[in-house]
Amino acid sequence: MGRRVAIVGVGQTYHKSHRPDVTSREMIREAVTAALADAELTIRDIDAIVIGNMDHFESINYVDTYSVEGSGGVMKPIMKVSTGGTTGATVAIAAYYHVASGLFDRVLAIGFEKNSESDTTGAIITCSDAIWDRFSYSGAIPSLATEATAYMEKYGATQEDAAIIGERDRNNALNNPFAHLRRPLTVADIMASPMLAYPIKLGDICPRSDGACACVLAADGVAQKIARKPAWFKAAAVRHTYTWFGDSTDYNKGLVSMQRASKDAYQQAGITKPAEEIDVAELYLPYTWAGLKWIEDIGFCGPGEGVRFVRDGNTHMGGKIPVNPSGGVISTNCIGATAMLRVAEAAIQVMGRGGKRQVPDVKNALATGFGGCFWSDVVILSTERP
Amino acid sequence: MAHQVESERLVSVFAYPMPYEWSIGLYGSKFFQEIKQNRRFVGIRCNGCGKVYVPPRRVCGPCFQELAELVALSDTGVITAFSVVNYPFIDPNTGARRPIPYTYGYIKLDGADNIFSHIINETDLSKIKVGMKVRAIFKDTAEMQGNIQDIKYFDIVA
Numbered sequence: 233m234g235r236r237v238a239i240v241g242v243g244q245t246y247h248k249s250h251r252p253d254v255t256s257r258e259m260i261r262e263a264v265t266a267a268l269a270d271a272e273l274t275i276r277d278i279d280a281i282v283i284g285n286m287d288h289f290e291s292i293n294y295v296d297t298y299s300v301e302g303s304g305g306v307m308k309p310i311m312k313v314s315t316g317g318t319t320g321a322t323v324a325i326a327a328y329y330h331v332a333s334g335l336f337d338r339v340l341a342i343g344f345e346k347n348s349e350s351d352t353t354g355a356i357i358t359c360s361d362a363i364w365d366r367f368s369y370s371g372a373i374p375s376l377a378t379e380a381t382a383y384m385e386k387y388g389a390t391q392e393d394a395a396i397i398g399e400r401d402r403n404n405a406l407n408n409p410f411a412h413l414r415r416p417l418t419v420a421d422i423m424a425s426p427m428l429a430y431p432i433k434l435g436d437i438c439p440r441s442d443g444a445c446a447c448v449l450a451a452d453g454v455a456q457k458i459a460r461k462p463a464w465f466k467a468a469a470v471r472h473t474y475t476w477f478g479d480s481t482d483y484n485k486g487l488v489s490m491q492r493a494s495k496d497a498y499q500q501a502g503i504t505k506p507a508e509e510i511d512v513a514e515l516y517l518p519y520t521w522a523g524l525k526w527i528e529d530i531g532f533c534g535p536g537e538g539v540r541f542v543r544d545g546n547t548h549m550g551g552k553i554p555v556n557p558s559g560g561v562i563s564t565n566c567i568g569a570t571a572m573l574r575v576a577e578a579a580i581q582v583m584g585r586g587g588k589r590q591v592p593d594v595k596n597a598l599a600t601g602f603g604g605c606f607w608s609d610v611v612i613l614s615t616e617r618p
Numbered sequence: 619m620a621h622q623v624e625s626e627r628l629v630s631v632f633a634y635p636m637p638y639e640w641s642i643g644l645y646g647s648k649f650f651q652e653i654k655q656n657r658r659f660v661g662i663r664c665n666g667c668g669k670v671y672v673p674p675r676r677v678c679g680p681c682f683q684e685l686a687e688l689v690a691l692s693d694t695g696v697i698t699a700f701s702v703v704n705y706p707f708i709d710p711n712t713g714a715r716r717p718i719p720y721t722y723g724y725i726k727l728d729g730a731d732n733i734f735s736h737i738i739n740e741t742d743l744s745k746i747k748v749g750m751k752v753r754a755i756f757k758d759t760a761e762m763q764g765n766i767q768d769i770k771y772f773d774i775v776a
């Protein structure tokens with residue numbers, strides 16, 4: 233059993249499709265400065281740093297050293313962690329491991345991406361197997377689309393059902409001053425948007441954003457002195473499978489990595505009825521169907537019940553378990569930071585600092601990361617020191 | 619390196635090809651040789667869990683043990699999922715735009731337990747459905763190069 237750990241400060245940049253005004257390092261510094269200010273600390277208080285973004289994206293290797301001017305990591309213990317779409321969550325979990333180990337008291341976790349400086353689709357194609365998959369694979373959209381076709385076939389879900397998720401998240405983004413896309417989008421708008429890869433239309437999929445996010449993590453005894461209401465880690469689970477699609481997908485079983493990671497997380501947190509005991513969720517939903525299907529894999533409802541659960545309003549603001557008060561990935565997607573934004577937004581909810589996007593009386597918040605060929609991370613944060 | 623002026627701020631551009639060479643491995647090589655010689659697929663069975671993998675590889679991930687029992691398969695399978703790709707993008711394999719639309723498919727080859735991804739020769743959404751049977755269409759033997767494109771695509775047969 234490691235030490236207890238809490239998030240005591242979060243920072244994020246504003247998000248846009250293009251930030252030509254700054255380099256990546258300068259953008260990282262904006263998020264780090266905001267997180268340190270939130271925790272009322274200086275960089276001298278930080279003992280170690282974990283940072284990550286997407287491999288191959290901006291063609292910048294060794295981002296731990298590349299970014300030191302932005303991260304504040306000059307001559308500090310700093311490591312890069314890069315796990316595809318899950319990167320931001322894995323970075324946060326690695327920072328958690330750092331503090332839980334007892335070796336470091338205050339650790340900074342950073343995720344970032346300048347999608348505008350990358351050929352996103354080309355870079356994502358290079359995540360697939362060079363010999364077997366790369367020839368037919370065409371980036372994130374069609375692999376997600378295959379999951380949607382299998383789900384529609386199995387449970388009869390419709391494109392309109394999925395569009396409700398896009399409408400919900402884009403509507404929530406209006407309450408988040410940091411969100412990239414802050415215009416409402418209706419089911420009708422999504423249905424009328426161009427078909428990119430059947431059944432995914434432009435309105436069903438996340439944007440490409442520039443942005444960065446940072447979290448300050450602190451150990452038990454230190455955390456209480458920094459934050460009035462620390463967001464305590466109750467659970468952190470990582471389940472990563474293959475980059476070979478043929479092995480990572482089994483549509484009869486569902487998103488197995490998410491099922492396994494959430495089961496592990498609930499065990500760590502002592503949660504037996506997720507939909508009753510979790511008050512808010514920030515889920516890495518890169519496309520609308522995920523908002524129907526993956527809540528089944530996370531156990532908010534049973535297999536095939538996602539459409540009913542969402543249509544009954546359970547996941548909307550004011551519902552039983554609001555999903556993505558921030559507007560989620562469909563509103564903001566700076567990929568290496570995207571999964572960390574889920575963790576940071578969950579922390580914001582636990583700390584009660586959500587402003588217009590705050591869900592009342594949050595005790596437990598769940599965050600997920602999703603990566604490439606269907607792998608998953610799950611984090612549970614709480615007002616309650618475990 | 620070229621430079622473009624964007625108001626007062628400069629942008630640095632890189633636009634050169636970066637070639638690589640990847641080993642296909644012993645069983646992966648056998649997969650392509652089987653296509654060339656017998657115009658069918660070959661998989662490999664794990665003695666630990668009984669799963670048949672295609673393409674064949676040396677290790678079963680969950681069991682973490684060596685595999686050795688090659689299994690001859692046919693050239694047919696079933697669509698488990700698909701998508702019709704309809705947006706333009708630069709293919710990092712070639713540096714050129716990949717022709718669209720095309721149908722990306724996940725196929726459960728008959729006799730295998732995992733899924734094989736390739737192209738399905740049907741972009742009309744009214745003519746393709748999950749569960750349909752497909753057959754591999756191979757290149758002429760003389761044109762085969764021992765890579766994934768020795769399979770031209772899969773045709774829907776029912």
Ligand SMILES: [Zn+2]
Binds near residue numbers: 682
């Ligand atoms: Zn096995």
